[in-house]
Amino acid sequence: MIKVVNLCKSFNGKTVLDNISVTFEPGKTNLIIGRSGSGKTVLLKSIVGLHEIDSGEVWYENTLFNKLDFAGKKKIRSEMGMLFQGSALFDSLTVEQNVRFPLDMFTDNSSEEKIERVNFCLNRVDIKNSNNLFPSELSGGMKKRVAIARAISLNPKYLFCDEPNSGLDPITAILIDALIKELTVEYSMTTIVNTHDMNSVMEIGEKIVFISEGVKCWEGNKNDILNSDCNTLNDFVFANSLAKKLRATK
Amino acid sequence: MIKFLTQFGRYFLLLKKVFSKPEKPSIYYKQTVRELIFLGVNSIGIIAIISFFMGAVITLQTAYNTENPIYPKYLIGLGCRDSMILEFSSTIAALILAGKVGSSIASEIGTMRVTEQIDALEIMGVNSASFLILPKMIATLLFNPFLTIIAIIVGIFGGWIAGTFSGVLTSENFIYGIQYEFIPYYIVYSLIKTVFFAFIITSVSSFQGYFVEGGSLEVGRASTKAVVYSSVLILLFNVILTQLLLS
Numbered sequence: 022m023i024k025v026v027n028l029c030k031s032f033n034g035k036t037v038l039d040n041i042s043v044t045f046e047p048g049k050t051n052l053i054i055g056r057s058g059s060g061k062t063v064l065l066k067s068i069v070g071l072h073e074i075d076s077g078e079v080w081y082e083n084t085l086f087n088k089l090d091f092a093g094k095k096k097i098r099s100e101m102g103m104l105f106q107g108s109a110l111f112d113s114l115t116v117e118q119n120v121r122f123p124l125d126m127f128t129d130n131s132s133e134e135k136i137e138r139v140n141f142c143l144n145r146v147d148i149k150n151s152n153n154l155f156p157s158e159l160s161g162g163m164k165k166r167v168a169i170a171r172a173i174s175l176n177p178k179y180l181f182c183d184e185p186n187s188g189l190d191p192i193t194a195i196l197i198d199a200l201i202k203e204l205t206v207e208y209s210m211t212t213i214v215n216t217h218d219m220n221s222v223m224e225i226g227e228k229i230v231f232i233s234e235g236v237k238c239w240e241g242n243k244n245d246i247l248n249s250d251c252n253t254l255n256d257f258v259f260a261n262s263l264a265k266k267l268r269a270t271k
Numbered sequence: 272m273i274k275f276l277t278q279f280g281r282y283f284l285l286l287k288k289v290f291s292k293p294e295k296p297s298i299y300y301k302q303t304v305r306e307l308i309f310l311g312v313n314s315i316g317i318i319a320i321i322s323f324f325m326g327a328v329i330t331l332q333t334a335y336n337t338e339n340p341i342y343p344k345y346l347i348g349l350g351c352r353d354s355m356i357l358e359f360s361s362t363i364a365a366l367i368l369a370g371k372v373g374s375s376i377a378s379e380i381g382t383m384r385v386t387e388q389i390d391a392l393e394i395m396g397v398n399s400a401s402f403l404i405l406p407k408m409i410a411t412l413l414f415n416p417f418l419t420i421i422a423i424i425v426g427i428f429g430g431w432i433a434g435t436f437s438g439v440l441t442s443e444n445f446i447y448g449i450q451y452e453f454i455p456y457y458i459v460y461s462l463i464k465t466v467f468f469a470f471i472i473t474s475v476s477s478f479q480g481y482f483v484e485g486g487s488l489e490v491g492r493a494s495t496k497a498v499v500y501s502s503v504l505i506l507l508f509n510v511i512l513t514q515l516l517l518s
Contacts, residue, residue, distance in 0.1 A: 069394055071393060095396035098394060098396035099396050103394045105390065106387070107386055109386060109387040109388050110388075111380075111391075112386075124293070125393070126295055126397055127294075127295075185518055216411060260377040
């Protein structure tokens, strides 16, 4: 479980996150949704400690994460995996070396065991015969899959995904969403996904938090989201013409 | 002034992170070997070419400025030797390396920053500053003295070729000149300067790249700043070290 309490973050005096409190549940895909620039990525990066927060608390189970020193954070981070918006694969390493990197850094496994684990992770995300390719030789969807493989290589307890299907075609986006959901259940992870894609919301949103201009406006699940009283959320959910027609039909 | 002090403080905090205990020394060792090849071995060519022509030009210029028969011809060889050892092999070569190695370091680390690769390292619990910068620093501190020695040898060889082939002095005169009143401490002085300059190039360029914010435009700017700031600091420390080591 990850719990955020009264989290505030500002950049150069401009408030980006204002008093956010939310609990992310284990074994579920938790979604943070909102318009571009609403503060989703800042919230996610604050939760994982890439941004120092101004005030508030970030709890991982019973540990107050934001007050830990580097060594303390490192221990929790060994249980984290993260999929970045641009995949963030290491350019100078091959697919195999990218997935193997956390294993090399944090395990004392033999080379054979590491290769076995790398192949298992790559198979799990449906990447085959690409071990020796470099990130520049992969498509956007493949990069995301390799990044997921790297994120799960150490069997993480927490998975964070920042816009996992941005820049992908609808079919690949659905496949990536499905993969995230499957992995969440398979490894009983606490998964937090940042997205503004309504397809993702309806496919995998077991718990949804809606943020607008740095403020948490709504919290619920994918069944509640279409019947919300929150006007800002409705403007977001029913932004496109298809959704508007669906709403009119209902 | 406050901005300068802030940057100065961030630079030293970064160095503190860089010199913290490595997570896994075997990985750092592999990285260091990679950087030795990338930053060191790959710089031999440019250093050799520039040193050769610089040695040749120094010899010819010394020859044309000492045409008076009162000056013995071997002074041309001596001038070439001392110029190469005292100034060119360390300072001018460092300025060249600031351009080649410094911009490469700043753009590599800067690109990793803007494409979130550094964030990915941090999320894994890796000390990104140490992992990315320490191997580069060790590689340049170890290898740049070799580059200096190469620059001295190739530069003097270039001077000998230019001097003898153009006919401004005989081979015997040149060889006598490069042996005349040789002070071994000059080599030590040159190597000490090289080590300082290697540290400046790597740390300043890494600092510029590590704290890039934005996109490709900012990476380009960071790369330019890395070269400019490194060059200015090299020139400043050249004066300070010369005063300290030769006075």
